[in-house]
Amino acid sequence: MIAIRTEKLTKYYRRGHTLGVKNLNLEIKEGEVFGYIGPNGAGKTTTIRLLLDLIRPTRGHAEIFGLNAHNHSTEIKTMIGFLPGEIFLPEQMSGEEAIKYYSGFKDHVDQKFVKELIKRFDFDLSKKISNYSKGNRQKLAIILAVMHKPKLLILDEPTSGLDPLNQNTFYQIIKEIAKDGVTVFVSTHILAEAQNLCDRVAIIKNGEVIKIENIDDFRQKNIREMHLFSDSKIDPKNLKTPGIEKIEQTDYGFHLVTTGENGKIIKHISKFDIKDIKIYEPSLEEIFMHYYKK
Secondary structure, eight states: OEEEEEEEEEEEETTTTEEEEEEEEEEEETTOEEEEEOOTTSSHHHHHHHHTTSSOOSEEEEEETTEETTTTHHHHHTTEEEEOSSOOOOTTSBHHHHHHHHHTTSSOOOHHHHHHHHHHTTOOSSSBGGGOOHHHHHHHHHHHHHTTOOSEEEEESTTTTOOHHHHHHHHHHHHHHHHTTOEEEEEESOHHHHHHHOSEEEEEETTEEEEEEEHHHHHHHOOEEEEEEOSSOOOHHHHOOTTEEEEEEOSSEEEEEEOSOHHHHHHHHTTSOOSEEEEEOOOHHHHHHHTSOO
């Protein structure tokens, strides 16, 4: 079954002067973990708001489990767990009170599962929400989103504020519930997060999806940035070899954008007088500008 389908889904703001998303065509299978990646302002949150019927499209439509996202909005919301990008919770409630309060809106909440989540996040229920750090607010919001084991889980920048240990806990939880058949739609600007969690990814830029790809194919590209430090005069043309997509001369040496196996590229570079090499995973914007540029 198809969990999410959009057809030419388009949203303009300010009477058509500002683009949110344009001609969005997605088809996400039930049980799939689908990554929606792009820089801030690309249209990720607009897409989520359209799926949740929080805003209406300019044209096109969306379906959730075969139901029109607008016409069947109330029914659809009973099947969804949602983690927004901005967390707003009642400040005077404690964590325990918030879980009890929001549980009342769900048809069924497995209290054993809730206790397990609390334990795994090492979450203190006793404090008021106003006294929680950003990380603890995020933990609480994650618990509230998944506690009723929804059919569809929609996550907007889910690890914002979490330390690396709790990020790993979150990843494990998502992988476990996905095995139980839950469909997960995760919006993020963190490439590593999408690579860690997802079966497929859609890359969105300036309101338009420019690529949908299986995550294994995406990993094989192994896109990296290399910074070469050298005091020697090296002709940039001599650095060129298969796998080096971009060469840019800098004050310290060279900046490269590479794909494929780093070993072969490093073996080629070792022929030159290089003092140091630093390798980074590039920002998504770098990938858009240098790899997916048309």
